[in-house]
Amino acid sequence: MAQQAYVTRTDIGGSGSERRGSRLRRLSNRPRRSWRGDPGAWSRGIFLGLLAILLALVMLLHSRIPNTVGNLGSLTETFLPWLGVLVPVLLLLGVLRKSATALIAVLLPAIVWLNLFGGLFIDRTGTGGDVMVATHNVNADNADPAGTARDVAGSGADVLALEELEPSAVPVYERALAPTYRYHTVVGTVGLWSKYPMTGVRAVDIKLGWKRAMRATLATPEGPLAVYVAHLPSVRVKVEAGFTARQRDKSADALGEAIADEPLSRVVLLGDLNGTMNDRALNAVTSQLRSTQGAAGSGFGFSWPASFPMARIDQIMVRGVDPKSSWTLPATGSDHLPVAARVQLETQP
Numbered sequence: 001m002a003q004q005a006y007v008t009r010t011d012i013g014g015s016g017s018e019r020r021g022s023r024l025r026r027l028s029n030r031p032r033r034s035w036r037g038d039p040g041a042w043s044r045g046i047f048l049g050l051l052a053i054l055l056a057l058v059m060l061l062h063s064r065i066p067n068t069v070g071n072l073g074s075l076t077e078t079f080l081p082w083l084g085v086l087v088p089v090l091l092l093l094g095v096l097r098k099s100a101t102a103l104i105a106v107l108l109p110a111i112v113w114l115n116l117f118g119g120l121f122i123d124r125t126g127t128g129g130d131v132m133v134a135t136h137n138v139n140a141d142n143a144d145p146a147g148t149a150r151d152v153a154g155s156g157a158d159v160l161a162l163e164e165l166e167p168s169a170v171p172v173y174e175r176a177l178a179p180t181y182r183y184h185t186v187v188g189t190v191g192l193w194s195k196y197p198m199t200g201v202r203a204v205d206i207k208l209g210w211k212r213a214m215r216a217t218l219a220t221p222e223g224p225l226a227v228y229v230a231h232l233p234s235v236r237v238k239v240e241a242g243f244t245a246r247q248r249d250k251s252a253d254a255l256g257e258a259i260a261d262e263p264l265s266r267v268v269l270l271g272d273l274n275g276t277m278n279d280r281a282l283n284a285v286t287s288q289l290r291s292t293q294g295a296a297g298s299g300f301g302f303s304w305p306a307s308f309p310m311a312r313i314d315q316i317m318v319r320g321v322d323p324k325s326s327w328t329l330p331a332t333g334s335d336h337l338p339v340a341a342r343v344q345l346e347t348q349p
Contacts, residue, residue, distance in 0.1 A: 045099020129324035129342030135270035136338035149176035161270035256284025289317035297326035
């Protein structure tokens, strides 16, 4: 009798391997049963789908976001690439929610983001270039100005711009950079060091009341080159006022006017503009010059803050000059990363 009961259980349950195979088949079929033919896959996640569409619209129409309230448009454009982080988040939520609607909607912001920034992941760096330029906001509170000077001089730059020079630290930078650069000038809190002779040095009025921008003509072997060094005012994000950048915007307009009046055809702008190339507030400058990072770099080239770079606010921009490569330099004692570029001076007509 016991033997008969045992046989009956074996017949019903099958062998151990058969039972395991049956469980595996059930598990493998479960996701298909939960998605295929499940009307809830389309009705669930509608809110996630709407969020995805909103995200796509913000990225696509960022230039239409008004600046009238807290400079919201400029704030969005400053960190515009980071909106892409929300795409995988929405994708994961759509998978967890088992929502076909959400997953399809997430394709929209993904496509928009790739259209805006996908090209930056194509390595555009090239070889050649007869002049290497670099710029660095050295930070007024830098505890090791001599070390910072040695670091940037060791990069091999032919032309070096420094911003946020504390008057008491200027002699330290001058001594540390003297062995590498024969020519230099400091105007207010910005300075220019060069291996080429410079003339026509003057301050550029960017409507601040103190000197934070300058211009000089460098006598390169390929001919004269106009070099501008600028440190536009800082911006702040305040709860009560939003993105406060009015003074920065005013200075950017003044800098753009000065560059528009530049008689030389070959121009390089070096400096901390406290804004990205996406920020409409810098249009007076960006409409005339092109970014070396966008033309000859790889990736976003974020430069600030040095501990975890989130935005490229330190810029090298050119006109009448052919960028060959662009990159960030290793961190120094500053809260900014230095940025550098190698350019080819085009033949004068």
